[in-house]
Amino acid sequence: MANTAIGGRPARGALPVRRLLAPSSRGAALALFVARRVLWMVPVLFFVILITFTLMHLAPGSPWDKAGGRQLSASIVENLNTRYGLDKPIWQQFLLYLWNVTHFDFGLSYQYQGRTVSALLVSAWPYTATLGVLAFCVIVPAGIGLGVVAALRQNSRIDYIAMGFSTFGASVPNFVVGMLFIIVFGVMLYNITGGNYSLPVSGFGLDDHLIMPVVTLALLPTAFIARLTRASTLDILRQDYVRTAWAKGLSERLVVLKHILKNSLIPIVTALGPTFAFLVTGSVIVETVFVIPGIGRSFVEAVTSRDYPMILATTVLFSVVVAIANLVVDVLYVFIDPRVRLT
Amino acid sequence: MALPIPSAPLVQQQDWDVPEQVGLWTDVWRRFRRNRLAVAGAVIVVILVLDAVLAGLLVQIGLIQDPIKQHVELSATGPSAAHLLGTDELGRDTLSRLMFGARISLTIGILVQGIYVLIGGTIGLVAGYAGGRVDNLLMRFTDIWFAFPDLLFVLVLVSVFSPSLLSIFVAIGIVNWVGLARLVRGQVLSIKEKEFVESARAVGSSHFKIVLRHLVPNALGPIIVTLTFGIPAAIFLEAALSYIGVGIQPPTPSWGVMIQDGYQAIYAAPSQVLFPGIAIAITMLSFSFIGDGLRDALDPRMRR
């Protein structure tokens, strides 16, 4: 009885649905779904570029305004505008940009003279991606594991510790966490060991340079995933069939645990999608505090210095990453909960 | 001899017979009250709100110090007799700034969640429930919304409308609702195929009733978590925006701004970062307890 409730399908109207869901056509349906979503990326990208382009040119301040001191004279500004094609009418600039994008030409950066935006992003991305992937590998097991344990032992000491940890992770901004790590594991450790050892305070390296940035990066998402998992798991735990199976004893519990996990995964996977997108495109704060030469800072610096090509390129990059992440999440929905029907 | 005790299944059967509408809210309130943590959370929130409302009065009657009075000779000190929680970089009393900061931080942190629920919740609900083309269009719309640079959007917004508290409120709300939308959609997608929804549909309940009675209560858990985490996120976003001039202007305090300013002096006086952080943590924790309590109280399966 309990088993039917967990893994079964409603008897009503099952037949025609079953035929559609036969393995081979199911794979084909999935492939079609993915292909259609990839095609949808094109209009999405078009609108993203259009909106960003408009916003960019509406924002006050020009790329040539300096942060202080001697400003460039009007004639120099004119020449710079000519040099970068900003003297053309806006609609022309937009169409030219779209044309270039289809050739993967994202233009020259205003901030870093003479260097192409794509070269800058390509050379900087590996650093960000490494940190992001490593952080993700910490978040998923730690977050989900903590959440499940806290749910299974609701209101116990472990639950309270987990809740305290996740509150801390969310209430202290990551620049504070990062700097506290630097102070404790950098400066204090250095003093304690008489100058012999400390965790490296800044820079990127495939060694202990990674520890502090990755942990700082992973802290808030882990806290969130843990609480999300806990809430989602608690919801499942309260279902009648689960309570019944749980009460039946150890052998039932293992089966139920697998089912609990599977069923509680939907909101977790939903949250992990954008989390992955953000991690892989970098955190401004972590990269600033730990001096990681990645692309995270490019997102913010491009806007504050009005580096138009860089703003557009980072936005396009982010859109693509997010679209892919959401596609993966939607596909995972189907695998986690076969009852979910997608278009 | 013991009298026969009604067996468990009998109780469960009784559960299903109780119509969900009668005395719902009194029942919810009663169950909420029994949850000690939830009540503690509610009490703390009430205290915080009172503090926010009365802070000005307290300064006038001299109970706490003036939050914008500078004592520059006492820049960035830790707790002392004259200043219980220390001073900031311009020598202003941290305790009073914390108490005043509650106004901005609580207002933005909490009320913005309302915008998220309104916009994000609605879109997610419609997308998940309707499915098909509507879902696709709405999700692609959120993809577009999610992707364009928020900072740029806010800068333009503020240049068009002046940088008042309302504009920052709108800015934060408009910018971050996508996460909740997606979460709600995911929940709805999985729940709407469940048996009890099918049975409700078979019985002929309207879409609205199905949404309200079945989908929302079952999706509540993760939504509450998202909103709870949204509070500190909104506070920090407000601080980040105020930093670039979008939002409150100095010397008005807010907890997020206090943390940012205190960060500069983190070596000299780490307490300046600690105290606002604790305030934010307490707020978040209180709402976590309230949220948990609310969810437990609303859960039809937990009725005794």
Next chain:
Amino acid sequence: MRTIALGAFAVLATFACGGNTTGGSSAQAAPADQQVLRINDGTDPNSLDPTQQTYTYEAAVGRLTFQPLLQPNAGLTDVQPAAAQSYDVSSDGLTYTFHLRSDAKWADGKPVVAADWVYGWKHFLNPALAAGYVDPFFDQTIAGGSGYSDVDVKSASAIDSYLNGLGLSAPDDHTFVVKLAAPAGYFKWVASLWVAIPLRKDIVEQAAGGAFPSTDTTKAEAWANDPKTIVGNGMFKISDYTAKDHLTLVPSSSYWGGAPKLQKIIYYFISDGNTAFAKYRTGDLDMLNVPIANVDVVRQDPQLSKQAKLYPKLSTFWMTYNAKETPLDNADVRLALSKSIDRDKLTKDVLKGTDTPIQSFIPKGMNGYDSSLGDPQKFDPAAAKQLLQKAGVTAADLSKFKLLTRDTTGNKTVNQFISQQWQDNLGANIAVDVVDSKTVTSRIRKGQFDIYGPDGWGADYPDQQDWFDIFTSAACHSLNWGCVNMPGYDALVQKADSTKSDSDRNPLYKQAQKQLIDTANVGFIYQQAEYNLIRPYVQNLTITGIDDQYIPGDLYYHDVFISKH
């Protein structure tokens, strides 16, 4: 009169350079692998081509990889030979003949010839490249240069005819001649700027893939994108560069003065002051500018306090009043505002003693400094209130104004203090208005502000000429944001700029300075100094007031070495 002036001058000069050299050559040098100097440059250069560099964090690199004809001497009293071993000025002051060093070589060993200088200066003055430092230093001085802003940058022939019409020539391999449009006593300083460097035509064209028209700015800069093609005539060359992380410089063995003692200079690009501070404290940086919030931490640390020292800079800061907003057009009102700022408190408490109060324009350590000139703006709240009364202005009239503030922590802190000062001393509620940096610049350029600050100026070179044209009426909307009307100022400055001898120029500049201060064109508040941590094993640093920001001694890195430690 003259002797006294010279004497006072000499005293100033000694003050400027005395005690600013660290260590001594008597200390023993550490082994070669420890001759590494690690510094935080803060921000990546936007370009590695010195002609395109405008910020100090870029010049810090440009100065080391290339070398101009002349450079300031350690006392900042005059220029001394650098890439040129001597120079003559014709009697009419219009022709500068630079005699280049015969042993000057590029980093790849080839000799530096005068044609390289002509090519380099022409590259710099190409209007299509729109280099920030051309105007007004070069286009207003060199013969044929004044048409810079009118050249049609889409036409290669227009650009070429402009460039060929400039007064630059190379009569032989070791003579570089510059003709000026009018005499300019300060031109020797202009020639010492880091932007005025030679370039190798063959390398530039090779990196561009062949010869290219003057309109092609991308090709003109291609060489600057790769350290391998950045071949300079300076004492260092770039060995590797990771954007946003660090840049490494190694000695150029073919430098005419012999290879520098340091084997490596590493510039890190750490923008977070706390991270840089931690890096210094864990032994990974050798010099560091201490962020203001951490100054007390350093002072109270027994070890760190011994390594820290205050180094005055030739930079002054002030508050700008927009004369288009009544009643700020009234000099008495501006004076009142300037007289209600307690500069002592500002520098001692808010800025932790890392800057010094100033009420005059030219900073201490430079020719033209005169603190007595600043008396009209001295802190005097009672007099300030009287001035307001005299002008018939009430505190309420002033309370409609806002103090435009850039979104940096330092500016916000200073402006909150100043706003409070105006509240306390005048009763005027002038609220702080924080706005993002680009928008601030765009607004002040359009005159859309009431009061703005702190704005400031750091000397490009230690000559007064560099300072006074900030406030000419022509500079209204490009530097003279307040557009205050000062009758006779423009003519005075122009006369001083074109006078040849220092003794004749200085009194004219003094008059101009007096006018600035008396009319409170702006309210001067402090002169900047840097509170820097320097390891005791860094020897022979020669620190001047115009060193690039946060890079002490970078005008004279040749003899710096690391001693045994």
